Structures are given as C-alpha cells and as structure tokens.
Amino acid sequence: MGIASAALALSATACGKSSNDTGSSSSSSSASGALKAAIAYDIGGRGDQSFNDAAYAGLKKAEDELGVKGAEAEPSQGESDADKVARLTSLARAGNNPVIGVGFSYAPAIEKVAKSFPKTTFGLIDDTSKTGPNIANLVFNEEQGSYLAGVAAAKASKTGTVGFIGGVEVPLIKKFEAGFTQGVKDTNPKAKVLTQYLTQPPNFDGFSKPDLGKAAAEGQLDKGADVIYAAAGLAGAGAIEATATAGKWAIGVDSDQYKQAGLAAYKDHILTSVTKDVSGSVYNVIKSVKDGKPQTGEIRYGLATNGVGLADSNPAYTKMTDLIAAVDKAKKEIVDGKITVKTAP
Amino acid sequence: MMKIDKDKLIIGAAGPVLALVTSFVLTVLVLLATGLDPIEPIRLMIENAGYSDVQVLIVNYTAILYLAALAVSIGFRMNLFNIGVEGQYRLAAMVSALVGAAVDLPGPLHILVIVLVAVATGALWAGIAGILKTTRGVSEVVSTIMLNAITTSLVAWLILPKNFGVQPAGSNDLTTGQIPESGWFPGIDMGEGGQIYGFTFVALALGVVYWFVINRTRFGFDLRATGESESAAQASGVDAKKMIITAMLISGGLAGLAGMPILLGESHTYSLAFPVGVGFTAITVALLGRNHPVGILFAALLFAFLEKASSSLDIAGYPKEITQIMQGIIVIAVVVSYELVRRYGLRRQQQKVGEELAAGGAIKTDKEVTA
Numbered sequence: 245m246g247i248a249s250a251a252l253a254l255s256a257t258a259c260g261k262s263s264n265d266t267g268s269s270s271s272s273s274s275a276s277g278a279l280k281a282a283i284a285y286d287i288g289g290r291g292d293q294s295f296n297d298a299a300y301a302g303l304k305k306a307e308d309e310l311g312v313k314g315a316e317a318e319p320s321q322g323e324s325d326a327d328k329v330a331r332l333t334s335l336a337r338a339g340n341n342p343v344i345g346v347g348f349s350y351a352p353a354i355e356k357v358a359k360s361f362p363k364t365t366f367g368l369i370d371d372t373s374k375t376g377p378n379i380a381n382l383v384f385n386e387e388q389g390s391y392l393a394g395v396a397a398a399k400a401s402k403t404g405t406v407g408f409i410g411g412v413e414v415p416l417i418k419k420f421e422a423g424f425t426q427g428v429k430d431t432n433p434k435a436k437v438l439t440q441y442l443t444q445p446p447n448f449d450g451f452s453k454p455d456l457g458k459a460a461a462e463g464q465l466d467k468g469a470d471v472i473y474a475a476a477g478l479a480g481a482g483a484i485e486a487t488a489t490a491g492k493w494a495i496g497v498d499s500d501q502y503k504q505a506g507l508a509a510y511k512d513h514i515l516t517s518v519t520k521d522v523s524g525s526v527y528n529v530i531k532s533v534k535d536g537k538p539q540t541g542e543i544r545y546g547l548a549t550n551g552v553g554l555a556d557s558n559p560a561y562t563k564m565t566d567l568i569a570a571v572d573k574a575k576k577e578i579v580d581g582k583i584t585v586k587t588a589p
Numbered sequence: 590m591m592k593i594d595k596d597k598l599i600i601g602a603a604g605p606v607l608a609l610v611t612s613f614v615l616t617v618l619v620l621l622a623t624g625l626d627p628i629e630p631i632r633l634m635i636e637n638a639g640y641s642d643v644q645v646l647i648v649n650y651t652a653i654l655y656l657a658a659l660a661v662s663i664g665f666r667m668n669l670f671n672i673g674v675e676g677q678y679r680l681a682a683m684v685s686a687l688v689g690a691a692v693d694l695p696g697p698l699h700i701l702v703i704v705l706v707a708v709a710t711g712a713l714w715a716g717i718a719g720i721l722k723t724t725r726g727v728s729e730v731v732s733t734i735m736l737n738a739i740t741t742s743l744v745a746w747l748i749l750p751k752n753f754g755v756q757p758a759g760s761n762d763l764t765t766g767q768i769p770e771s772g773w774f775p776g777i778d779m780g781e782g783g784q785i786y787g788f789t790f791v792a793l794a795l796g797v798v799y800w801f802v803i804n805r806t807r808f809g810f811d812l813r814a815t816g817e818s819e820s821a822a823q824a825s826g827v828d829a830k831k832m833i834i835t836a837m838l839i840s841g842g843l844a845g846l847a848g849m850p851i852l853l854g855e856s857h858t859y860s861l862a863f864p865v866g867v868g869f870t871a872i873t874v875a876l877l878g879r880n881h882p883v884g885i886l887f888a889a890l891l892f893a894f895l896e897k898a899s900s901s902l903d904i905a906g907y908p909k910e911i912t913q914i915m916q917g918i919i920v921i922a923v924v925v926s927y928e929l930v931r932r933y934g935l936r937r938q939q940q941k942v943g944e945e946l947a948a949g950g951a952i953k954t955d956k957e958v959t960a
Contacts, residue, residue, distance in 0.1 A: 318903050320896060320912075322866035324851050326649065326783060327900060330642055334901055348761040349862040372759030381759075413745060414861060416761040444745035446679075446865040588750075 281306060281530045282315040282340035284331055286347030287448055289318040294451065294477035294498050295522060299346045299369070302526025310534050315340055328353035336361045342380070342533050344526055345369065348416070354379060365538040367529040369522065370416060372542050380532075380539040382525040386416070387423030387585045388578050389518040389552035390475070393495050394427020395574045396516055396554065397471040398435050399567040400493050405436045407464035409457060409483050411450035411476030413441040415588070420475040420497070420518070422589040430583070431570060438464045439589075442479055454482030461486035461494075471495065471515065481507060488513035498522070500555035517555040521545055548579045596937075604930045605877055605884070608922035609891075616915045630907040634898040641782030643897055650893035651886075652789035652850050653864075657871030658889055659799050660711075660843035662880035664729075666803065667816040667836040673715060673733025674844040675868025676740035681711040682848030683744050683765060686859035687753055689852075690766035699772040704849060711845020712838040714740070719837030723830040729837070737868075748859070764860040774853035786854030795843070796882040812836060844868065873920050879927075892916065 283303050285296045306312045315338070317331050328345075332353055335343045344367035345354050355374040358366045365378050372381040397406040408424050410417040425437045440460050442450030450456060457479035461472050465486065472487045473495035474480035480497055487494035488510035496517030501507055507514065525545055532539040545551020554571060556562055577583040620627035637643050657674050664671035685707035692702060718736060721727040748754035754763045776784035803809040814822040815832045823829050847867055856863065874892055878885030895912045902909040 315904060317901070318909070320900050320909065322864040322870070323900070324864045325855060325862070326646060327897070329783075330646060331900065333642075334904065338904075351760060351762070352856075352862075370761050373757045373762075383759075414761065415756055415763060444741055445861045446863075447741055 278311055278313045279530075279534050280313045280315065280338070280340045281342055281344070281533070282317065282335040282338075283344045283346055283526065284317045284328070284335065284350065285319060286349065287319060287321075290316065296346055298498060298520070298522035299344070299526050300523075302523035303530070305523065305527045306530040310531060312530055312534065325352050329356050332357040332366075333360070336364045336366075341365060342367050342529050342538070344382075344529060346522075365529065365533050365540070367526065367539075369525065375541065377540060378538070379541075380529050381542045382529065383542060383544055384520050384522075384525075385544065385546035385552055385585070386475075386518070386520060387419045387426075387587050388547045389520065389554065390420045390423030390473070391427035391430075391578065391583070391585045392547075392554045392571050392574055393473050393516065393518045394424040394429075395431045395571050396427075396561075396567055397424070397473060397493075397495060398428045398431035399570050400515055400564065401432075401435065401471045403468045403470045404432065404434060405438065405468040405470065407438045407461070407467075407469035407472040408440070409460050409464070409472060409474040409476055409480070410439070410441040411443070411457075411474075411479050412448055413444045413450075417441070417475055418589055419587045420473075422586045424473055425589060426586055427574065430574075438467055438469055440464065442476060450479055451477035453479050454485070457482030457484075458486045462490075465490050465492060473497070473518075475518070484510050484514060496555075500557055502555060502557045511558070512560065514558060516558065516561050519553050519555055521551045524551070547575055600930055600934045600937075601879060601881075601884075603933075604923065604927040605879065605888070607926035607930065608877065608919055611922040611926065612915050612918035615918050616911055619914055620911065625907065630899075630902055630905075630911060633902060633905055633907070634895075637898040637901060638894055641779060645779050645783040645785055646897040646900075647890070647893045648789060649786050649850060649854075650897055651889045652786060652792040653847055653867055654871055654874050654889040654892055655796065655886060656792050656843060656850075657847040657867050658874035658878065658885045659795060659882070660840045660847065661868075661871050661875040662878070662885060663799070663803075663812075663836060663843065664840045665816075665875060665880045667812055667832065668819075669833065669836055669840070670730050671715060671718070671733055671837065671840045671844075672730055672872065673718060673736045673868070674840070674847070674871055675866065676733070676737035677711040677714045677841045677844035678847045678868050679744060679863070679865065680714050680740045681707040681845030682852055682863060683747065683859045684710045685845070685848070686765040686768065686852055687747070689768040689772045690858065693769050694771060696771045699769070700774055700853060703768070703772055703853065704846070707845040707849055707852075708842040709845070712842040715837045715841025715844065716834065719834040722837075723833050748861075762860050762862060764858040766858060768852075768857045772853070773857060774849075776854050784854065786850040788850040788853055792846075792850070793886075795846070796886060800882040808835075847871070870916070873916060873923070876923050877919060 283299050290296050290300050303314045307314045317335060328350055332343055336357060342365040346369050348371040350368060351371040351374045354366050354368050358376045358379050362378055365380060367380045367382055369382045372383055406428055408421050410421055421439060428435050428437050442456040442460060457474055457476050461483035464472055471493040472483055474483035475497045484494040484507055493515040494513055496514050498520050500519060501517045502511045502514045529539050547553060617627040657678060660674050661671055685703045688706045689703040694702060714736060718729045718732040721732045722729050748763045750756050755766045756763055774787040776787045778784055811827045811832060815827055815829055819829050870892060874888045875885060878888035895915060899909045899912040
C-alpha cells in the first residue's frame with residue numbers, strides 16, 4: 245500500500261516517545277536568549293483579513309518592538325480538542341511563553357494544557373469560561389462598540405431603516421447585533437433594524453465569502469436601508485462594496501476599514517468602523533510576560549480602555565457634529581455605567 | 590482456484606497502489622514547483638508519526654473515519670451514493686448528545702441509550718433519502734446533499750439557547766450540555782500519549798460484522814446482487830425497493846456511530862467546535878479501500894496518518910496543506926486508476942480465455958501443473 249503507509253508501518257514500531265519530549269530543555273521562560281511567543285490560530289488561519297490577521301499583527305509588533313521570536317500554528321479542518329491539546333502542548337514544550345489561543349474553541353484545550361505547564365502563560369481570546377492562575381482571558385465588549393455604531397447609524401440614516409449583517413450566527417456575532425440594535429433604538433425608537441446572518445455553523449463561509457455579504461447588503465438596500473453595519477470578517481467587504489456602490493453608508497468592523505487598501509475605492513462611503521483591538525491584546529500579554537508580570541484572569545477590553553471603539557478617519561464622519569455629539573454622549577454614559585448594553589439580542 | 594484469487598488480489602491492489610504512487614509523485618512535483626524541499630516535509634511527517642501522542646491521534650481518527658467509511662461503502666455496494674454521511678453524522682451526534690445530557694442512567698445503560706439514539710437518528714435521516722428514492726424516484730445523490738444543508742440549519746436551530754442549547758457562562762460557544770460521567774466510554778490510557786477511545790474497538794468489531802454480513806449472509810448476497818444489476822436481482826426474487834431502504838438505513842445508522850468515539854470518549858457534549866467534514870473524507874476513504882473492510886481500514890489509517898502527522902508541519906515552516914493536495918489527488922487518481930486497472934483486467938481475462946480456447950483440451954492438465 246504505497247510509500248506513505250509503508251513508512252507508517254515502519255515508524256509505528258518506534259513508539260513510546262512523545263512529541264512533547266523534544267525541546268523540553270528550554271521550557272522555562274527564564275532561559276537565556278530571546279523570549280519566544282506563539283499564537284495558535286482559529287479556523288481560517290492567517291490571511292483572513294480579520295480576527296486571525298489582527299492576532300498576527302500583535303505578534304508582529306511584539307517581534308519588532310520587543311525582540312520576541314514568534315511562532316504560529318494553524319488548525320486543520322475538522323479537528324477535535326485532542327488535536328488542539330497536541331498543538332498547544334508542542335508550542336509550550338518548545339519554550340514559547342506566552343502561548344495564545346485565538347478564539348473560544350481553544351478554551352477546553354487550554355484548560356488542560358495550562359495545568360501541565362504552570363510556568364507558561366496562556367492567552368485565551370474571547371472566552372472566560374475556563375480560568376486558571378496562568379490563563380489570561382482576553383475578552384472584548386464588542387456590544388459597546390456596536391452600540392456606538394447603532395447611535396451613529398440612527399443619526400446618519402434618512403430613511404429610518406438600517407441594516408445589520410452578521411457573518412455566522414454564533415453567540416459572538418450576536419453580541420454585535422445586540423449592541424447595534426440597542427444603540428439604534430435608544431437613539432431613534434421608530435427606526436427599523438433589518439438583521440440578517442449569512443451562514444450558520446459549522447458553515448463558516450459567512451466570514452470568508454464577500455459575495456454572500458454583497459447579496460445580503462443588496463437585499464437590505466432594496467428594503468430601504470441606507471446604513472449597513474456588517475460584522476462578517478472578509479464577507480463584510482462585499483457588503484461595503486454593495487452599500488458604497490448604491491451611494492449609502494457602510495460601517496466596517498474589527499479594524500479601521502476606511503484605511504484598508506483593498507477597500508480604497510469605497511472608503512468615502514465607509515462612515516466609521518467598530519474597532520476591536522485584538523492585536524493590542526496579543527501584544528499586551530506578550531509584553532506582560534517579558535516584563536515579568538504576566539497577565540492573568542479576565543483582561544477586559546471595553547470602551548473605557550479603548551479596547552473597542554469607533555474609528556473617525558473618514559472626514560465626512562467628523563463633519564457630522566450632531567452625530568459625533570450623540571456618539572460621544574453615549575460613550576460617556578456607557579463608560580460611566582449609565583447605559584448597560586445587552587450582550588444577546 | 591488459487592491462481593484466480595491471486596490474480597484478483599493483484600488487480601484489486603493495483604488500483605490503490607497506482608493512485609497512491611501518482612499522488613505522491615504529483616505532491617513532490619507541487620513542492621518542487623513552489624521551491625520547497627520535497628523530501629523534508631515527508632520526512633517530518635514520518636518522524637511525527639513516531640511520537641506516541643501523534644500515534645494516539647492517528648488511531649482515534651482512524652476509528653472515526655473507519656465508521657464513516659463503512660457507512661459510505663455499504664451504499665456503494667448497492668450502487669447508492671450516500672453523500673449525506675456528513676449530515677447524518679452531525680445530526681446523530683447532536684441529538685444523541687442532547688439525550689445523553691438529559692438522562693441519567695447507570696453506566697453501560699447510559700452509553701447504550703446514547704449509541705442507540707445516534708444510530709436511530711442517523712438511520713432516520715438517511716431513510717428519508719431512501720424513501721424519496723423508492724417512492725418518488727429522487728436520486729439519493731441530490732436528496733442527501735440537500736439533507737446535509739438541512740442538517741446544518743436544523744442543528745443551528747436546535748442548539749440555540751432558547752431551544753435546547755446551553756451557552757456556558759463566559760463562553761462564546763454553544764453546547765448541548767455536559768453528558769454525566771456515567772455516559773462516558775472508558776478509553777485506554779497511553780500515559781503521555783493520551784487516550785485511545787474505547788469506541789475504537791467497537792469500530793473494529795463492526796468491520797468484522799460488516800464483512801460477515803456482506804459476504805456470508807443471504808442479505809449481503811442480495812445487497813451485492815442488487816448493486817450489480819437491479820433488474821437481474823429483481824428477476825431472481827429480490828425486492829429492490831426494500832433493499833434500497835434497508836441499505837440507506839444501515840448506512841445512516843453507521844454514519845450516526847461515527848460521532849460516538851469523540852462524543853463518548855472526549856468532548857461529552859456537542860458544541861460549535863465539534864469536528865466536521867468526516868463524512869466527506871470518508872467517501873474518499875471508502876473509494877480508496879475498494880469498499881472492503883480491510884481495504885477501508887488501511888485507507889482510513891493512511892488518511893489519519895496524513896492528517897495528523899502533518900498537523901505540525903507549519904511550525905517547521907512547511908505548508909500543511911500538502912496533505913489536502915495529496916488527498917485531493919488521491920480522489921482523482923483513484924477513479925482514473927480503477928478504470929485503467931478494470932480495463933486491463935478485462936483485457937487480460939479475454940486474452941486468457943482466448944489462450945485457453947486456442948489451447949483446447951490442454952487446459953486441464955496445464956492448470957493442474959500450475960496449481
């Protein structure tokens with residue numbers, strides 16, 4: 245049966261050794277030489293122009309500014325927790341500290357691996373359900389940033405109808421929807437919010453296929469929406485394209501999409517973007533380990549710390565003084581605790 | 590007799606071997622074309638497979654693929670193309686996880702209930718395609734693909750917190766709740782390597798049952814006969830419609846079992862992170878294994894090896910996607926090489942018959958000498 249399986253039969257006799265045995269000599273972070281940091285990506289991996297890329301940007305910044313040696317690992321399709329455990333273990337054994345799992349699907353694996361490597365700090369993005377003395381839970385108040393987007397959308401809308409497009413119908417994206425809807429309704433109780441999700445798990449096309457975002461946006465435009473907020477990763481680019489082509493307002497997500505080269509043709513119609521500082525959170529946890537004061541427990545990035553927020557790089561946006569005033573007021577009220585934003589619709 | 594069997598065996602193995610060699614050569618060419626060392630990633634994969642934890646991953650994944658591929662192959666034996674194994678697997682895992690978390694029974698009984706629910710769900714879901722085919726003439730290829738899409742929506746709806754789902758505090762995941770410990774299938778502890786799922790042995794046992802049923806029972810004969818020629822089977826008294834429904838039910842039931850190793854051995858819940866794609870990989874595995882329980886076992890082992898041994902290639906700086914390239918080429922190469930081998934076998938058979946006819950009465954003595 246072929247070369248590969250013959251080789252497998254050969255190597256199967258060499259068992260009893262675990263892949264974790266390699267490189268265990270340098271497992272402690274206090275070892276001499278440069279600090280090593282690793283990130284394990286979520287589905288999609290690097291190049292998704294969204295979540296994973298933001299995490300990579302944080303690692304890159306740490307490499308440039310802190311002299312850290314970075315490592316990356318991507319998941320395989322259809323893997324189980326056991327595969328994630330194996331990946332995180334090999335990264336930790338190779339002496340990486342911190343090891344950061346991008347996305348909530350790493351939670352069960354990090355809980356297991358963190359116990360085996362008490363001296364290594366583990367960053368876990370978007371999850372606080374699994375905690376430990378050496379786990380830093382990096383979480384974001386996406387709903388707060390989305391609330392501000394809702395305020396801006398309600399103010400900018402002339403038709404009184406705005407649209408929300410979610411990439412994949414998962415709890416994380418529902419936080420965006422909940423905040424946005426609440427922001428719109430609090431600003432203009434008569435406004436109508438059209439909501440649409442592109443795909444349902446385990447079909448994650450809704451985060452990656454721009455044509456889906458485009459079709460959804462066109463549908464909402466037909467129904468009279470004149471501001472559309474898409475929280476859909478790469479698929480959101482399609483929504484921005486459709487909205488800009490129709491001459492309406494688009495609201496971007498995750499990073500300041502007004503500045504994205506790929507969307508330069510449509511940037512005049514990108515009103516603002518809800519930013520989520522994933523790269524900053526990755527950088528911070530690496531820096532904390534380097535400084536000898538590793539982060540632990542829940543590290544929350546909200547409006548108060550500018551972990552989430554609204555981008556203001558579009559000059560047309562900054563000219564809308566009435567809108568800016570409303571957004572600033574809402575921001576202050578959220579930070580002061582006068583407004584509590586819901587996390588589920 | 591011996592001579593014919595040997596010929597059959599060689600011709601049977603020639604297809605997969607040809608496919609594997611082709612895919613291996615093409616993968617090396619792809620690596621060369623991208624300017625990478627073509628041998629190093631393969632050497633790394635072989636080295637990885639020497640580690641105990643990777644071996645455990647390979648064995649466990651083999652069991653999952655094996656069950657799913659058995660499900661596909663029982664359809665193939667009947668000329669039924671059940672593309673819906675993926676959907677049957679997911680729905681069965683989800684529903685059985687729900688039931689498993691809802692009931693609390695003593696150990697073995699709890700596991701039995703979960704397994705039976707999984708089998709029933711998978712069978713029911715595949716049975717829909719079977720009924721559509723026998724009553725309305727809908728191709729099972731079309732209906733099972735559509736049922737896959739419906740599964741995605743149905744599971745997404747069922748797992749919403751307002752229906753049956755549970756969202757653990759602080760998590761962005763959705764689960765079906767945790768199955769109590771009495772519903773966990775004990776595994777074999779391999780120390781640092783991890784745990785081999787206990788259900789792996791059930792999978793192997795089912796392979797034996799599969800072989801026995803297909804080759805040694807009246808039902809298996811009817812199944813193969815219907816697969817060869819529906820009209821001929823019908824003429825000899827086989828109820829083809831009943832066979833189609835039965836085959837779909839068994840196929841779906843086996844597909845439902847494919848989720849059990851992980852559900853009972855590791856995750857103990859169905860969540861958004863539950864592995865997907867098993868049912869599609871299984872189609873290739875069944876093809877490569879020529880629908881034979883032993884062939885499928887080797888094919889599943891090979892695919893599990895490719896998948897798991899390559900998972901850390903990217904840390905070493907090589908694209909692990911080469912595994913997908915290899916698997917993709919195997920699919921095409923398998924189809925092509927089987928056809929080539931089939932034609933060659935046919936020609937060889939004809940030649941032989943011709944030779945035998947030409948030799949006339951001398952065949953008998955000839956045969957006795959070689960035997």
